[in-house]
Amino acid sequence: MRNALVVADDLTGATDTGHGFAARGRGVRVHRPVDDADDVDDADGTETDVLVVDTDSRDAAPGVAAAAVARAVEAHPAALVYKKVDSTLRGNVVAEVDAALAATGAALAVVAPAFPATGRTTESGRHLVDGTALAEAGYGVGESDLRELFADSEYPVAHLDDDTVDAGPSVVAARLSGFAAGERPTLAVCDASSDDHLGAVAAGAASLDADPLYVGSGGLAAHVDVPGEPPDTPTDVSTDPRRSGVLGVVGSVNERTLAQLAAVDEAAVVAIDPAAAVREPEHAGRAAAESLGALLDWHGRAVVTAATGPDDVTAAERAADEIAGGGTNADDLAADRVAAALAAAARATVADASPAGLVLTGGDTAGAVLDALDVAVVDLVGEEVAAGVPVGVVADGPAAGTRVATKAGGFGDERVILNCLDALGR
Numbered sequence: 001m002r003n004a005l006v007v008a009d010d011l012t013g014a015t016d017t018g019h020g021f022a023a024r025g026r027g028v029r030v031h032r033p034v035d036d037a038d039d040v041d042d043a044d045g046t047e048t049d050v051l052v053v054d055t056d057s058r059d060a061a062p063g064v065a066a067a068a069v070a071r072a073v074e075a076h077p078a079a080l081v082y083k084k085v086d087s088t089l090r091g092n093v094v095a096e097v098d099a100a101l102a103a104t105g106a107a108l109a110v111v112a113p114a115f116p117a118t119g120r121t122t123e124s125g126r127h128l129v130d131g132t133a134l135a136e137a138g139y140g141v142g143e144s145d146l147r148e149l150f151a152d153s154e155y156p157v158a159h160l161d162d163d164t165v166d167a168g169p170s171v172v173a174a175r176l177s178g179f180a181a182g183e184r185p186t187l188a189v190c191d192a193s194s195d196d197h198l199g200a201v202a203a204g205a206a207s208l209d210a211d212p213l214y215v216g217s218g219g220l221a222a223h224v225d226v227p228g229e230p231p232d233t234p235t236d237v238s239t240d241p242r243r244s245g246v247l248g249v250v251g252s253v254n255e256r257t258l259a260q261l262a263a264v265d266e267a268a269v270v271a272i273d274p275a276a277a278v279r280e281p282e283h284a285g286r287a288a289a290e291s292l293g294a295l296l297d298w299h300g301r302a303v304v305t306a307a308t309g310p311d312d313v314t315a316a317e318r319a320a321d322e323i324a325g326g327g328t329n330a331d332d333l334a335a336d337r338v339a340a341a342l343a344a345a346a347r348a349t350v351a352d353a354s355p356a357g358l359v360l361t362g363g364d365t366a367g368a369v370l371d372a373l374d375v376a377v378v379d380l381v382g383e384e385v386a387a388g389v390p391v392g393v394v395a396d397g398p399a400a401g402t403r404v405a406t407k408a409g410g411f412g413d414e415r416v417i418l419n420c421l422d423a424l425g426r
Contacts, residue, residue: 003228005078006052006221007069007100009091010363011370012408013217015380017084018052019390020221022380026050027230030378030392032370049230051076052084056367058091065092066099073103079227080211081106085113087120087217088129088139088410094153101155101185101213108180108212109155110205111146114192115219117387118411121193122146125159139410146189153187160190165197172204180208192219199223218388243356243402245296246424247349248303248417249342251365252409253313260361260417264303268295268421270345272306274316277341278323278334285344292345293353301421303359304345306338339365343372350399357424358394358404361417366406373399385423386416 004021008014014030022028032054053072057065073081083100085093101109114122119130126144129137133144143149150157158179164171179186192198198216202223205212214224250261261269270291276284288304295302307313313334320334339362346369349355360366370378374397383391385405389412394402405420 002047002049002051002076002078003230004050004080004082004226005073005076006050006082006084007072008052008054008084009058009065009086009096010056011054011367012363012406013084013086014052014054015378015390015392015406016218016388016408017082017221018050018380019382019384020218020224021050021226022382022390023222023384025230025382026226028052028380029395030054030380031376032056032367047231050226051078054367057096058086058363060092062092062095066095069096069099070103073100080214080224082214082216082221082224083109084221085215085217087113087115087118087219088134088137089113089127089141089149090139094150097150097187097215098154100215101187104213106213107185107210108176108208109185109187109215110176110190110201110212111150111187111215112190112192112198112201112220113146113215113217114198115217115388116192116194116198117219120217120219122189122191123193124162124191125189150187150189155185155187156182157187157189160188160201162191162193165191165200169200169203169207172200173207176204176212177208180210180212195219195223243354245300245302245353245355246357246359246421247292247296247346247353247355248301248359248361248421249346249365249369250303250305250361250417251339251342251368252362253307254409256411257361257409258307258309259414260412261303261305261308263414263418264421268299268301268303269308270295270302270304271308272304272341272345274306274312274338275319277306278316278319278337281337281340282344285341286348288345289348289352292349296349296353296355300425302349303417303421304342306341335364339368343368347372350402356402358399358402359407359417359420359424360404361407362409373397375399378404385420386412388412389416389420391423
């Protein structure tokens with residue numbers, strides 16, 4: 001039995017949560033997607049210390065997402081199970097947490113989605129983003145109160161408040177023990193506005209007589225201790241010294257990402273026409289790869305995107321609407337086709353120029369790029385460029401040995417993409 005299993009619903013969440021364990025010396029392997037994860041141990045037969053499985057289920061129907069989570073938990077037994085949820089609570093949060101709790105058979109789920117280092121906190125039961133209530137922060141989630149958000153759970157919901165987490169691990173443990181003693185499994189939603197609070201939640205939960213299910217984002221993962229010792233044979237995270245240069249692929253259209261992209265030298269950016277990306281993704285991506293390869297040769301870095309501002313987003317959606325004839329969601333079609341174009345550009349560039357580093361921004365885009373490169377496994381190295389921006393090494397496919405940094409779209413200061421290019425280029 002492996003020491004820990006993390007089940008995430010998207011790639012960037014899988015890597016930033018896995019980093020919370022890798023940074024403390026654990027061997028962490030991110031495997032995607034779950035349906036291909038029948039054999040995820042090392043070639044010599046040793047089990048991965050901390051296995052992170054990306055179910056790619058954020059945008060799936062709730063029943064499909066729940067089944068994927070249950071399948072992951074049942075297929076990969078572990079001493080500790082951590083259900084990763086988005087720090088802005090997007091996706092099938094309730095369905096996936098319920099499925100994980102049922103699959104583990106735990107008496108208690110300790111739910112703490114806060115990630116204070118990236119501005120996500122939970123105060124008096126309400127989840128905030130940079131001090132703004134989640135429902136008003138523009139992430140498409142209509143409820144800020146965790147107790148209300150989990151009201152549709154099949155399990156009872158309890159609240160661990162600010163005063164309790166302030167009081168420290170022993171008080172936290174006493175409250176959690178009371179919740180776990182109920183007749184049915186319970187979801188304990190926890191306030192946390194600092195890393196000290198998350199530490200108290202993790203330490204209190206660890207002292208319980210029975211192992212709970214941990215539920216959180218990358219913030220809580222940095223405080224949860226993995227039982228057991230790492231395998232004697234560590235995961236190989238060596239890079240390929242024959243590669244050089246850094247390729248950035250920016251697919252998020254969040255306003256923060258657009259500001260981060262604007263900080264990159266304009267001469268290093270290749271902007272695919274958004275309408276062309278929607279109409280002919282493969283052709284548009286391959287055409288961009290020629291310029292990307294030249295930039296890597298000349299400057300050692302290149303960034304590809306299909307949106308440098310809101311007008312590009314509108315143009316992509318307009319093209320998608322023309323193709324669909326009003327019969328489907330233009331936003332989703334545009335996003336899928338743009339991600340396919342960016343992935344095609346990355347695949348052709350890697351084939352011709354073999355960059356040493358990849359910077360992938362936006363969960364869907366990161367997944368599309370790794371799919372295009374036939375990457376099933378990323379090994380984390382315990383380094384990060386910034387909070388929530390971990391570094392790993394591609395373990396398989398034509399890009400094996402390439403360092404990769406992944407970042408979700410909605411956080412980070414204006415220099416974070418530039419800092420990623422610098423860090424992977426060193």
